[in-house]
Amino acid sequence: MTATPPRPRTRDRWTSSAVAAGTEAGDRAGTARSGGTLALALLPLHLFPLLTTVLPAAFTGGGTRRWFGGRGENVRAEAQAAKDAAAAAFYELDSAQRDLRISIETIAAVDSSPAARKAAGDFEAFGRRIDEVSHQYITAVDAHDLDRDDLEASAAARARTELTQAKDALGTTKRDLDRFTQDLAPLLDKAETQLARLAPAVERARQTLLAATTALDAVRTAGLKADDLAGRLAALAPELTKLNQGAGQHGVPDTLHRADRVVRDAEAVRAEAERLPERARDIDRRLVSLRTRAQALTTRSEQVQPILSELRRRFTAACWQDLQRVPEQAAQSVRQAETKLTEAQRARDDQRWPDATALLSTVRALLNSTDEAVSAAGDRLHRLNAVAKDPQAEIERTRFAVRDAQRLAMADRQKPDPRHARPLDDSVARLDRAVAALDGRHPDYWHFLTETEAVRTTVARVVAQIREERGQGA
Structure with a gap:
C-alpha cells in the first residue's frame, strides 16, 4: 500500500488485551464456581435456608458489570468477530496489493507499450481506492475499544456494524483487484x-x-x-x-x-x-589452377588462326567473318587474366583475402569468355563441315520438330487455334526458304544453320504454350 498505518501494533495491543481479558474473566468464573462449591460443602445445615436469598445476588456479580452474560456478551463477541474478519480482509488486500506492485514493476521494466502504461495508471488508481478503504477500516478500529469492561451493548453493536462495513469494502476492493490482476496475465507472461x-x-x-x-x-x-x-x-x-x-x-x-x-x-x-x-x-589451389588454365588457353588460342584459314578457304565470308578477331581477343583476354593472377597472388601474400577472392573471380570470368570464343571457332568449322556433307539431316531434324508441333496443335480439335497455327505455318515457310537458299554454287551454310535453329526455337515455344494452356484447362 502507499502508506502502511500503524495497524499491526494497534491490532496486537487489542488482540493481546482481548486474550488477557478473556483469560482473566475465565479464571474469575472458575474461582467463583470452585469456591462456591467448597463453601457449600463446609456450611452447617442450619444455614442453608439463608443461602436461598444470598446466592442469586452473588451469581449476578453484585452489579459491578451491568451487561455481563446474555445478549450483551453476544454483541461483544459479534463485534470482536467482525473486528477479526475486517483485520483478515485488510491483510489479504495488503498482500494482494504488494504482489500486484511486483507484477506492475516487472511489466514496466520490460514493456513500454500503451497497454503497459495503461496498466500502471490503473494500478495507481487502485492504490488511491485502497487507501480510502484502508482509512475506513483503521478509523473503525480506532473508534472502538472492545476490551473495555464498561463497554455498552449499543457501542458494541455500532462497532460491529462499522467493522462489518469496513470488511465488506475491503473485500469488494480485493475482488476488483483480483480481476484486474487476471486481466494483466498476458502482459505479465510476456514480461516474465x-x-x-x-x-x-x-x-x-x-x-x-x-x-x-x-x-x-x-x-x-x-x-x-x-x-x-x-x-x-x-x-x-x-x-x-x-x-x-x-x-x-x-x-x-x-x-x-x-x-x-x-x-x-x-x-x-x-x-x-x-x-x-x-x-x-x-585461394592457393585456385591460383595454381587458373594459372594452368591460362597457359592452356594461350596454346589453344594459337590454333584459332589455322581454323580461320580453313573456313576462309572452304566457306563464304558470312560463315566466318564474325570470328575474325577471335585470336586477337583471346590473346588480350589471356594477358589480362595473367595480370589479374599476379595481383591476386600479391593480395594473397598480403593476406588481403577479400581482394584475392575478387581478383580470382575476375580471372575466371576472363578465361571463361576466352574459352567460349576459342571453342566457337572450332565448333563453327565442325558444324559447317557436317551440314556441307549432309544438309538433309539438319532439314529432317527441323521438319520433324514442326510436324510434331502441328500434331499437338490438332489433337482433339477439328481446327487449330490461329495463335498456334500461324507461327507454325510461318516456320514451315521459313524452313523452305532456308532449304531453297542451299541451291547455288556457294551456299551460305551458316545462314542455313541459323535459320533452322530459329525455326526449332519458334516451334518449341508454340509447343510449350499449347501444353501450358491445356494444363490450365485441365
Whole structure:
C-alpha cells in the first residue's frame, strides 16, 4: 500500500488485551464456581435456608458489570468477530496489493507499450481506492475499544456494524483487484518471458565473444593476420560494456536486442576465423589452377588462326567473318587474366583475402569468355563441315520438330487455334526458304544453320504454350 498505518501494533495491543481479558474473566468464573462449591460443602445445615436469598445476588456479580452474560456478551463477541474478519480482509488486500506492485514493476521494466502504461495508471488508481478503504477500516478500529469492561451493548453493536462495513469494502476492493490482476496475465507472461531470456541471452553473448576471440587467436598463431576480423571483433567491445552495465541502465528490450546482435556478429567472426585456414588453402589451389588454365588457353588460342584459314578457304565470308578477331581477343583476354593472377597472388601474400577472392573471380570470368570464343571457332568449322556433307539431316531434324508441333496443335480439335497455327505455318515457310537458299554454287551454310535453329526455337515455344494452356484447362 502507499502508506502502511500503524495497524499491526494497534491490532496486537487489542488482540493481546482481548486474550488477557478473556483469560482473566475465565479464571474469575472458575474461582467463583470452585469456591462456591467448597463453601457449600463446609456450611452447617442450619444455614442453608439463608443461602436461598444470598446466592442469586452473588451469581449476578453484585452489579459491578451491568451487561455481563446474555445478549450483551453476544454483541461483544459479534463485534470482536467482525473486528477479526475486517483485520483478515485488510491483510489479504495488503498482500494482494504488494504482489500486484511486483507484477506492475516487472511489466514496466520490460514493456513500454500503451497497454503497459495503461496498466500502471490503473494500478495507481487502485492504490488511491485502497487507501480510502484502508482509512475506513483503521478509523473503525480506532473508534472502538472492545476490551473495555464498561463497554455498552449499543457501542458494541455500532462497532460491529462499522467493522462489518469496513470488511465488506475491503473485500469488494480485493475482488476488483483480483480481476484486474487476471486481466494483466498476458502482459505479465510476456514480461516474465523476456526477463527469463535476459540472463541467458547476455551470457550467450559473452560466451560467443569469447569463442570468437579464441578462434581469432588460433589463426594468428598459425601465421594468418586476419586484420579485418580483428577490427570487427574490436567494434563489439562497446556493446559488451553496455551488456555488463545491465538492463537496469539500458532497459530489458534494448539489452535483449543488443545481446542478440552481439551473438550474431561475434558468431560470424568466429565462423570466418575458423574457415580462414581453409580459405587460404582454397585461394592457393585456385591460383595454381587458373594459372594452368591460362597457359592452356594461350596454346589453344594459337590454333584459332589455322581454323580461320580453313573456313576462309572452304566457306563464304558470312560463315566466318564474325570470328575474325577471335585470336586477337583471346590473346588480350589471356594477358589480362595473367595480370589479374599476379595481383591476386600479391593480395594473397598480403593476406588481403577479400581482394584475392575478387581478383580470382575476375580471372575466371576472363578465361571463361576466352574459352567460349576459342571453342566457337572450332565448333563453327565442325558444324559447317557436317551440314556441307549432309544438309538433309539438319532439314529432317527441323521438319520433324514442326510436324510434331502441328500434331499437338490438332489433337482433339477439328481446327487449330490461329495463335498456334500461324507461327507454325510461318516456320514451315521459313524452313523452305532456308532449304531453297542451299541451291547455288556457294551456299551460305551458316545462314542455313541459323535459320533452322530459329525455326526449332519458334516451334518449341508454340509447343510449350499449347501444353501450358491445356494444363490450365485441365
